Amino acid sequence: MFVPTMSRKCCGYWLLASAMLLLLWACSQPLKPSTLERVQKAGELRVVTRNSPATYFQDRNGETGFEYELVKRFAKSLGVELKIEIADNLDDLFLRLEQDKGPVLAAAGLIDTPARATQAQFSSSYLQVSPQIIYRQGQRRPRRPADLQGKRIMVLKGSSHAQQLAALQTELPELQFEVSDEVEVVDLLRMVDEGQIDLTLVDSNELAMNQVYFPKVRVAFDLGEPTNLSWALAPGEDDSLLKEVNAFLDQVQDNGTLQQLKDRYYGHIDVLGYVGAYTFAQHLQQRLPRYEKAFRQEAQVQSLDWRFLAAMGYQESLWQPDATSKTGVRGLMMLTLRTANAMAVSNRLDAAQSIRGGAKYIAKIQAQLPESIQEPDRTWFALAAYNVGGGHLEDARRLTEAEGLNPNKWLDVKKILPRLAQKQWYSKTRYGYARGGEPVHFVANIRRYYDILTWVTLPQLEDSQLAESGLHMPGINKRTLSENNPAL
Numbered sequence: 383m384f385v386p387t388m389s390r391k392c393c394g395y396w397l398l399a400s401a402m403l404l405l406l407w408a409c410s411q412p413l414k415p416s417t418l419e420r421v422q423k424a425g426e427l428r429v430v431t432r433n434s435p436a437t438y439f440q441d442r443n444g445e446t447g448f449e450y451e452l453v454k455r456f457a458k459s460l461g462v463e464l465k466i467e468i469a470d471n472l473d474d475l476f477l478r479l480e481q482d483k484g485p486v487l488a489a490a491g492l493i494d495t496p497a498r499a500t501q502a503q504f505s506s507s508y509l510q511v512s513p514q515i516i517y518r519q520g521q522r523r524p525r526r527p528a529d530l531q532g533k534r535i536m537v538l539k540g541s542s543h544a545q546q547l548a549a550l551q552t553e554l555p556e557l558q559f560e561v562s563d564e565v566e567v568v569d570l571l572r573m574v575d576e577g578q579i580d581l582t583l584v585d586s587n588e589l590a591m592n593q594v595y596f597p598k599v600r601v602a603f604d605l606g607e608p609t610n611l612s613w614a615l616a617p618g619e620d621d622s623l624l625k626e627v628n629a630f631l632d633q634v635q636d637n638g639t640l641q642q643l644k645d646r647y648y649g650h651i652d653v654l655g656y657v658g659a660y661t662f663a664q665h666l667q668q669r670l671p672r673y674e675k676a677f678r679q680e681a682q683v684q685s686l687d688w689r690f691l692a693a694m695g696y697q698e699s700l701w702q703p704d705a706t707s708k709t710g711v712r713g714l715m716m717l718t719l720r721t722a723n724a725m726a727v728s729n730r731l732d733a734a735q736s737i738r739g740g741a742k743y744i745a746k747i748q749a750q751l752p753e754s755i756q757e758p759d760r761t762w763f764a765l766a767a768y769n770v771g772g773g774h775l776e777d778a779r780r781l782t783e784a785e786g787l788n789p790n791k792w793l794d795v796k797k798i799l800p801r802l803a804q805k806q807w808y809s810k811t812r813y814g815y816a817r818g819g820e821p822v823h824f825v826a827n828i829r830r831y832y833d834i835l836t837w838v839t840l841p842q843l844e845d846s847q848l849a850e851s852g853l854h855m856p857g858i859n860k861r862t863l864s865e866n867n868p869a870l
C-alpha cells in the first residue's frame with residue numbers, strides 16, 4: 383500500500399516539474415507576431431483587388447477606384463505603404479488569400495456569403511448593395527426568378543452571383559447559366575447591351591458605376607435581399623488586423639469620408655437620374671466624337687484638360703452646336719453675344735468657333751482669379767465665376783471669410799453662395815442679388831461629367847478618338863473579350 387502512494391506522489395512532482403519546465407520554455411520563446419504587427423513590421427499593407435471600374439483602375443491621373451481610395455486611407459491610418467495586387471479573377475483572389483504567406487487584405491467589392499465562410503474572414507460592411515438582374519431594353523422584361531429560365535445568363539465565375547444562381551437552380555431546375563473567369567462586370571454589362579447574352583446578375587453599385595456607358599442596359603428586378611460588401615482576410619489570420627479594419631470603417635462612416643466616396647463613385651445615377659444616365663451614354667457615343675478633336679485642340683492651346691472643356695460643353699448644350707436659349711446665349715458653349723465678340727467668335731453656331739471661344743474665356747477667367755486660390759479649387763471657382771460673374775463670386779468669398787470659413791476653398795464658398803439670393807445677405811454685398819444656388823449646381827454637374835469622362839477615357843486611349851476606339855469604358859477591350867470567348 384505504501385509503495386503505490388509514494389509513486390503517485392512522485393508522479394505528481396514529476397508532472398508539476400514538467401509543467402513548470404514547459405511554462406519556462408514557453409516564456410523564453412519569442413511570441414508569434416500578430417497579423418497587425420506583421421503588417422506594421424513589413425511597413426506595407428498588401429491588398430488584393432479586381433481591376434474594374436468599381437474597385438481599382440488606372441486613369442490618366444494615376445490609380446483610382448472606390449476600393450482603392452478607401453484602402454489607401456486605411457493604409458495611411460496604419461502608417462504603412464499600400465501595395466496593390468491584382469487578382470486574375472475571383473477564384474484567384476480567394477486562392478491568394480488562402481495560400482499567401484504574408485497577410486493580404488482583399489478589397490474587391492466582395493459579398494460576405496455563407497459559402498465563403500471557410501474561405502475568408504469578413505470585416506464589417508462598408509456598402510449595402512442589391513444583386514440585380516440586368517436585361518436589354520427592347521427585350522421582354524423578366525419580373526420574377528421563374529422568368530430567368532430559358533435565357534442565356536452569364537455571371538463571373540466564383541462570384542456570389544454564381545452561388546446565388548446555383549442555389550436557385552434547386553428550385554428552378556430549368557434555369558441554366560454560364561460562368562466565365564475571363565470577363566469582368568463591365569464585360570457582362572456590355573454583352574447584355576450588345577445582345578450577346580440575355581441577362582446577367584450584378585451588384586447595384588457596379589451597375590451605378592457603369593450605367594452611363596451602356597444606354598440599353600436596364601434593371602429587371604432585384605434578386606433576393608440586399609447584401610453587404612466587406613473586406614476579407616485569410617481564415618487563418620488572428621483578429622488584430624480585422625479589428626483595425628472595423629474601427630477604421632466605423633470612423634470613415636462617422637466622419638463622412640465613406641459617404642463622400644460613395645457619392646463620387648456611385649453617385650452619378652443619383653445626380654443624373656436613370657434617364658439622364660442613359661441619355662449621357664447615348665450622347666457620349668453619338669455626339670462627343672464629333673467634337674472631341676476640337677475640345678482636345680483648344681484645351682491644349684489654353685493648357686486645360688480637354689475633358690473639363692467637354693464637360694462644360696455638355697452642361698451648356700448637351701453637345702449641340704445649334705443650341706439657343708431665350709436669354710440670347712447660343713451655341714455649343716452657350717456664349718453671350720458680348721463674350722463671343724470679346725473672344726473673336728464671329729459665328730456662335732459654328733461648333734469649332736464656340737469651343738475655341740469658350741476655352742479662351744474660361745482660361746481668361748481662371749487667370750484673373752486671386753493667386754491664393756489653388757488647384758483643384760481654382761477650376762471650380764473659374765466655373766462659378768463663368769456662371770454667376772466674378773463680382774458675385776467675390777461677394778460670396780467676402781461673406782465666406784466673414785463667417786470664419788476659408789474663401790479659397792470651394793467647399794466653403796459653395797455653402798455661402800446661395801445666400802446671395804437672400805436679401806438679408808445680398809443687401810450687404812457690393813454687387814447685390816444673384817441666383818447664388820445656380821453656380822453650385824453648375825459646378826457640381828460639370829464635376830460629375832468630368833469624372834465620368836475621366837473614367838471613360840483611359841491613358842492608352844488618349845491618342846485615339848473615342849469613336850474609333852469602340853471602347854467606352856475603363857479596362858475593356860472588345861477584341862480581347864471575343865478572343866477569350868470564342869463562342870461570343
Ligand code: GLU
Binds near residue numbers: 492494540543567583
Ligand atoms: N460582388 C461579387 C462577389 O462578391 C463580385 C462582383 C460581381 O459578380 O458583380 O462575388
